Amino acid sequence: xxxxxxxxxxxxxxxxxxxxxxxxxxSRIRLARNLADFPFTxxxxxxxxxxxEAQVRAAVDASKLDSAFFDINGLSNLDRQFLVERxxxxxxxxxxxxxxxxxxxxxENISIMVNEEDHLRIQYMLSGFRxxxxxxxxxxxxxxxxxxxxxxxxxxxxxxxxxPTNVGTGIRVGVMLHLPGLVANKQIDKxxxxxxxxxxxxxxxxxxxxxxxGDFYQVSNxxxxxxxxxxxxxxxxxxxxxxLQYERTARQELLTGxxxxxxxxxxxxxxVLKTAQTISSEETMLLLSSVRMGINLGLIxxxxxxxxxxxxxxxxxxFLQKLRGSxxxxxxxxxxxxxxxxxxxxxxxxxxxN
Amino acid sequence: MICQRCQNEASVHLTERVDGRRxxxxxxxxxxxxAGLVLPxxxxxxxxxxxxxxxxxxxxxxxVGELAELSCPDCGVRYMDFRVGGRLGCPxxxxxxxxxxxxxxxxxxxxxxxxxxxxxxxxxxxxxLRLRSRLREAVALEDYEEAARLRDRLRxxxxxx
Numbered sequence: 001x002x003x004x005x006x007x008x009x010x011x012x013x014x015x016x017x018x019x020x021x022x023x024x025x026x027s028r029i030r031l032a033r034n035l036a037d038f039p040f041t042x043x044x045x046x047x048x049x050x051x052x053e054a055q056v057r058a059a060v061d062a063s064k065l066d067s068a069f070f071d072i073n074g075l076s077n078l079d080r081q082f083l084v085e086r087x088x089x090x091x092x093x094x095x096x097x098x099x100x101x102x103x104x105x106x107x108e109n110i111s112i113m114v115n116e117e118d119h120l121r122i123q124y125m126l127s128g129f130r131x132x133x134x135x136x137x138x139x140x141x142x143x144x145x146x147x148x149x150x151x152x153x154x155x156x157x158x159x160x161x162x163x164p165t166n167v168g169t170g171i172r173v174g175v176m177l178h179l180p181g182l183v184a185n186k187q188i189d190k191x192x193x194x195x196x197x198x199x200x201x202x203x204x205x206x207x208x209x210x211x212x213x214g215d216f217y218q219v220s221n222x223x224x225x226x227x228x229x230x231x232x233x234x235x236x237x238x239x240x241x242x243x244l245q246y247e248r249t250a251r252q253e254l255l256t257g258x259x260x261x262x263x264x265x266x267x268x269x270x271x272v273l274k275t276a277q278t279i280s281s282e283e284t285m286l287l288l289s290s291v292r293m294g295i296n297l298g299l300i301x302x303x304x305x306x307x308x309x310x311x312x313x314x315x316x317x318x319f320l321q322k323l324r325g326s327x328x329x330x331x332x333x334x335x336x337x338x339x340x341x342x343x344x345x346x347x348x349x350x351x352x353x354n
Numbered sequence: 355m356i357c358q359r360c361q362n363e364a365s366v367h368l369t370e371r372v373d374g375r376r377x378x379x380x381x382x383x384x385x386x387x388x389a390g391l392v393l394p395x396x397x398x399x400x401x402x403x404x405x406x407x408x409x410x411x412x413x414x415x416x417x418v419g420e421l422a423e424l425s426c427p428d429c430g431v432r433y434m435d436f437r438v439g440g441r442l443g444c445p446x447x448x449x450x451x452x453x454x455x456x457x458x459x460x461x462x463x464x465x466x467x468x469x470x471x472x473x474x475x476x477x478x479x480x481x482x483l484r485l486r487s488r489l490r491e492a493v494a495l496e497d498y499e500e501a502a503r504l505r506d507r508l509r510x511x512x513x514x515x
Binding site: 117163171 | 449458
């Protein structure tokens with residue numbers, strides 16, 4: 001599997017299937033793990049990082065996980081950005097230094113970053129709201145890797161991590177939510193404040209500190225010590241349905257109170273995406289968000305959620321440039337983006353899809 | 355600021371409160387003496403060192419004073435490095451800096467004890483961490499004989515791991 005292969009497919013987490021997938025784009029769990037007998041990444045020498053990478057790769061091979069390893073130093077900036085867009089690596093990893101890499105499965109539901117802030121950042125994503133299933137799968141993968149890796153662990157403090165904010169379970173349990181209704185009725189800040197009060201973090205699509213776009217927000221736990229993995233998951237599975245309820249109510253209010261206005265807005269968004277000759281990334285996100293809500297409310301019936309989900313990722317700069325096979329300036333990208341959107345939205349079945 | 359009695363630069367600044375109203379007086383040294391104020395000949399010792407110390411204690415906890423210079427024998431990170439950069443250097447830091455870390459963990463996580471999944475015990479791992487730190491030292495000191503010996507020991511342990 002090469003990076004170019006990935007441009008022809010899309011991640012499982014974008015399929016738009018699974019429970020509550022009208023609002024919950026995907027469920028994601030990440031585990032932070034370190035090798036017991038090495039300094040953390042920030043203090044490890046080049047040689048030590050290379051040893052860490054070799055040990056992790058051997059453990060992945062032994063686990064028989066169908067996957068490919070990408071050495072970040074061997075990738076162009078464009079390819080690194082491409083992996084960031086696909087949520088396979090963090091921008092910290094893209095811009096880091098020294099031996100480091102990522103293990104990616106063909107369905108893109110698993111990524112294992114090696115030598116990021118921690119030696120291993122194992123991530124598992126599935127479309128829809130199914131955190132217990134994700135936990136079951138990532139837990140099994142973690143067990144397999146542990147057959148060949150001695151994890152840094154203390155009976156009193158749990159899994160030891162470079163930053164004490166991740167110590168204990170080392171787990172981050174999150175969901176990616178599409179909340180255009182709460183954005184439209186301006187209740188979103190209120191909901192976020194309520195979530196923050198119970199120690200849940202709210203972030204944008206691309207993680208820490210990134211601006212939410214396309215009305216997508218990630219909600220995840222912050223505390224990792226003193227609660228079991230199951231307890232942390234239960235907090236999310238208890239709280240997220242309430243947010244979903246607020247979002248559904250907001251959408252229904254929009255639909256009953258301002259149906260014509262909403263229908264008009266959604267149709268115009270769809271129309272612009274289908275016909276524009278040049279379009280910025282920001283405008284695309286905004287319009288795709290409208291269209292996505294429109295499909296869920298039955299205002300658009302000739303477009304699948306999966307296609308819209310994919311377009312959020314496949315209209316990002318690096319994907320477009322890889323598709324064209326060359327680096328493009330902003331203006332050229334805007335033209336390429338519009339052209340790609342037209343082909344995906346008017347041809348019925350796009351050729352890129354498998 | 356100009357002295358309120360002459361045109362020299364004012365260096366004595368007084369404020370007083372009369373019936374809840376604030377009154378300010380700005381004078382140069384000569385006018386202040388004339389007005390009967392007793393001024394010290396040399397600038398007083400403001401005790402800046404102790405002020406800084408108390409500020410540090412107030413903001414990063416009493417323990418920092420003692421802990422600040424404490425460093426991990428395995429990775430060389432000092433507690434202060436961690437407080438500045440936010441990252442620990444190796445797993446052993448949790449033991450070495452536990453007095454400083456536990457209050458932080460309590461504040462952030464609301465807990466100081468792990469509950470949940472347990473890793474398999476690896477008693478040999480701590481020893482290997484120590485061997486690696488000795489290897490780094492030997493390389494830094496260009497003691498290649500010792501480095502080769504340590505590498506062999508690590509390799510031997512790799513096979514047993």
